[in-house]
Amino acid sequence: xxxxxxxxxxxxxxxxxxxxxxxxxxxxxxxxxxxxxxxxxxxxxxxxxxxxxxxxxxxxxxxxxxxxxxxxxxxxxxxxxxxxxxxxxxxxxxxxxxxxxxxxxxxxxxxxxxxxxxxxxxxxxxxxxxxxxxxxxxxxxxxxxxxxxxxxxxxxxxxxxxxxxxxxxxxxxxxxxxxxxxxxxxxxxxxxxxxxxxxxxxxxxxxxxxxxxxxxxxxxxxxxxxxxxxxxxxxxxxxxxxxxxxxxxxxxxxxxxxxxxxxxxxxxxxxxxxxxxxxxxxxxxxxxxxxxxxxxxxxxxxxxxxxxxxxxxxxxxxxxxxxxxxxxxxxxxxxxxxxxxxxxxxxxxxxxxxxxxxxxxxxxxxxxxxxxxxxxxxxxxxxxxxxxxxxxxxxxxxxxxxxxxxxxxxxxxxxxxxxxxxxxxxxxxxxxxxxxxxxxxxxxxxxxxxxxxxxxxxxxxxxxxxxxxxxxxxxxxxxxxxxxxxxxxxxxxxxxxxxxxxxxxxxxxxxxxxxxxxxxxxxxxxxxxxxxxxxxxxxxxxxxxxx
Numbered sequence: 007x008x009x010x011x012x013x014x015x016x017x018x019x020x021x022x023x024x025x026x027x028x029x030x031x032x033x034x035x036x037x038x039x040x041x042x043x044x045x046x047x048x049x050x051x052x053x054x055x056x057x058x059x060x061x062x063x064x065x066x067x068x069x070x071x072x073x074x075x076x077x078x079x080x081x082x083x084x085x086x087x088x089x090x091x092x093x094x095x096x097x098x099x100x101x102x103x104x105x106x107x108x109x110x111x112x113x114x115x116x117x118x119x120x121x122x123x124x125x126x127x128x129x130x131x132x133x134x135x136x137x138x139x140x141x142x143x144x145x146x147x148x149x150x151x152x153x154x155x156x157x158x159x160x161x162x163x164x165x166x167x168x169x170x171x172x173x174x175x176x177x178x179x180x181x182x183x184x185x186x187x188x189x190x191x192x193x194x195x196x197x198x199x200x201x202x203x204x205x206x207x208x209x210x211x212x213x214x215x216x217x218x219x220x221x222x223x224x225x226x227x228x229x230x231x232x233x234x235x236x237x238x239x240x241x242x243x244x245x246x247x248x249x250x251x252x253x254x255x256x257x258x259x260x261x262x263x264x265x266x267x268x269x270x271x272x273x274x275x276x277x278x279x280x281x282x283x284x285x286x287x288x289x290x291x292x293x294x295x296x297x298x299x300x301x302x303x304x305x306x307x308x309x310x311x312x313x314x315x316x317x318x319x320x321x322x323x324x325x326x327x328x329x330x331x332x333x334x335x336x337x338x339x340x341x342x343x344x345x346x347x348x349x350x351x352x353x354x355x356x357x358x359x360x361x362x363x364x365x366x367x368x369x370x371x372x373x374x375x376x377x378x379x380x381x382x383x384x385x386x387x388x389x390x391x392x393x394x395x396x397x398x399x400x401x402x403x404x405x406x407x408x409x410x411x412x413x414x415x416x417x418x419x420x421x422x423x424x425x426x427x428x429x430x431x432x433x434x435x436x437x438x439x440x441x442x443x444x445x446x447x448x449x450x451x452x453x454x455x456x457x458x459x460x461x462x463x464x465x466x467x468x469x470x471x472x473x474x475x476x477x478x479x480x481x482x483x484x485x486x487x488x489x490x491x492x493x494x495x496x497x498x499x500x501x502x503x504x505x506x507x508x509x510x511x512x513x514x515x516x517x518x519x520x521x522x523x524x525x526x527x528x529x530x531x532x533x534x535x536x537x538x539x540x541x542x543x544x545x546x547x548x549x550x551x552x553x
Contacts, residue, residue: 008075010071011071011075011076013067014064014067014068014071014076014079014081015076015077015078015079017060017063017064017067018060018064018076018079018081018132019079019132020060021057021060021061021064021089021125021128021132022125022126022128022129022132022142023125024053024056024057024060025053025054025057025096025121025122025124025125025128026121026122026125027053028049028050028052028053028121029117029118029119029121029122029125030118031046031049043104043108043109043113043114044104044108046113046114046117047100047103047104047108047113047117050100050117050120050121051100051101051104053121054093054096054097054100054121054124055097057093057096057124057128058093058094058096058097061086061089061090061092061093062090064081064086064089065086065089065090067081068081068083068086076134077134077135077196078133078134078135078138078196079132079133079134080132080133080134080197080198081132082198082451083448083449084265084266084330084449084450084451085131085132087330087334087449088131088262089128089131089132091255091334091337091338092124092127092128092131092255095251095254095255095337095341096124098250098341098345099120099247099250099251099341099345100117100120102246102247102250102345103116103117103120103247106245106246106247107245107247110156110245112156115152115156116153116156116245119149119150119152119153120153120247120248120251122145122149123146123149123150123153123251123256125145126142126143126145126146126149127142127146127255127256127259128142129141129142129145130142130143130146130259130262131262133197134196134197134198135195135196135197136185136188136189136195136196136197136200137195139185139197140178140181140182140185143178143181143259144178146256146259147170147171147174147178150170150252150256151167151170151171151174153244153245153248153251154166154167154170154241154244154248155167156244156245156248157243157244157245158522159522160243160522161521161522162240162243163240163241163243163244164519164521164522165240165510165519165521166236166237166239166240166241166243167237167241168513168517168519168521169234169236169237169240169509169510169513170237170241172513172517173227173234173237174227176227177223177224177227177228180220180221180223180224180227181220181221181224181263183217183220184216184217184218184220184221184224185217187213187214187216187217187220188200188214188217190213191211191213191214191217197266200270201266201267201269201270204269204270204273205269207273208273210270210273210274214270214274215274215276215277217270218267218270218271218273218274218276218277219274219276219277219280221263221264221267221270221271221277222264222271222277222278222280222281223280224260224263225260225261225263225264225281225318225321226260226280226281226284226285226318227260228257228259228260228263229257229258229260229261229285229311229314229315229317229318230257230310230311230314231284231285231288231311231314231315231318232284232287232288232291232292232311232505233505233506233508233509234509235288235292235311235505235506236505236506236509236510238252238257238307238310238311239304239307239308239311239502239506241307242301242303242304242307246303246344246345247345249303249306249307249344250340250341250344250345253306253307253310253340253341253344254336254337254338254340254341254344255337255341257310257314258314258317258333258336258337260314260318261314261317261318261321261329261332261333262333264281264318264321264322264329265321265326265329265330265333265450268321268324268326268450268451269451271321271322272322272324278322278465279322279465281318281319281321281322282319282322282323282465282468282469284315285314285315285316285318285319285322286315286319286468286469286472287315287472288311288312288314288315289312289315289316289319289472289476290472290475290476290479291499291503292308292309292311292312292315293308293309293312293476293480294476294479294480294483294499295308295499295500295502296308296309296312297480297483297484297499298496298499298500299500303344306340306343306344310336310340313332313336316332317329317332317333317336319469319472320332320400322465323397323399323400323465323466323469324397325397325400326450326451327443327444327446327447327449327450328400328443328446329450330446330449330450331442331443331446365413365414369413370409370413373409373412373413374409376412376429376432377405377408377409377412377432378405380408380432380433380436381401381404381405381408381436383436384401384404384436384437384439384440385401385440387437387440387441388440388443388444391440391441391444392444392447397466397469398466398470399466399467399469399470399473402470402473402474403473404436404439406473406474406477408432408435408436410477410480411428411432412425412428412429412432415427415428479495483495483496483499
């Protein structure tokens, strides 16, 4: 290894190492070494600032040393882009945590596990070795478990952490098996060496196909796809900064895994269709269930499950650059949404008080023409700037979204000033969509044309059908909610089709957990009905004895 490569590797290794070293005094409290909450936070704040400096140094060095040989680490454009995202998220979450949790008794413990979680995520992002990747992956789950249990006396939080802990072990076993098969097949544990064998279509043996399926399964579990989604909805019991970190960063790791191993994943039909079916159905169901929720944080949680499903669906369609753009945009939006969830409640109340006439059928048919024209122009621009195979499903989703946006922006009449401003915004969004999609192409890696699904392939038709079903069902639930069939569907959606209830029962039967129980029913609104009934009966018996 040359001196320049050694320096680059040192800068990358310093990112997780700095966070680990800063985590040690954050949760330490002894007679000789006693820090107050402000001092702990200042220590963590300086650490994440230093991480941001190291990240910018690594990005600048990658331009000067484009061919550095780092062995166990990687400075690919994809990894560095995600490191920049991580450093920004670390600055935002640590800054917000002091204002939100500084008065809590366990603030030092929280900072320690927060920094360790960030260090583990950074290790996964820079790892070019299967062993380092797996160690970072496992460390993320273990550290995040401590954050989810910040309020250990909350039964709902404890149940969510219990389910998350068990699912994480399944995902890790799946990932370990996949990596072992790949190491045995290639005789190397370096990720870039393994992926180089799949840049062109190859004849894969059974071990490689099983490894691809296991990687797909790991991504589905990590991204909380149905029916293993319940823990993600219930972890809203955790502090808001933890929810922001989880939804904006940690849960995206499933998408990162598929983007990284896309050259292998897209050549195995079984793995591809596993993601197409599970993630596709999750996208539709979770998006519809989200519309029935009232709580802002719960709506955001269901939205995350739907967005992760859409991101994985994009990976299975070969739209890796679009999946990367989705990952970056979703992380930024969800961090802002959770950290501003308090003001979001007031905004939701204000919007609910606004009365606007529903768009008529004529207005819906009229806005289809400009929405379609905008999408056709965006598709032509995208093909002109980067001539790759275009899929109908990706542009159909954009057309449906713009149609819904324009139809609801006219306030009862089209060609008004409000509608024209909305049309201008729609054109700008479509233009940004096309340009950013092209810009993401070199970051995600140029997959061969033969690896991508073809236009009007079975995968393209499947995704297009899902998007049409989502749009039509949403329209019926929104504007035809008085129909008896829609009322029954709305009730089923509000219950989440009872998928999580069944999964929770099976989980607790296979691996029981001792959940915290509060003695006062008024202090335990999330306690189940059986425990509450037992306590009420016991209190009634004591009253009768005293009387």
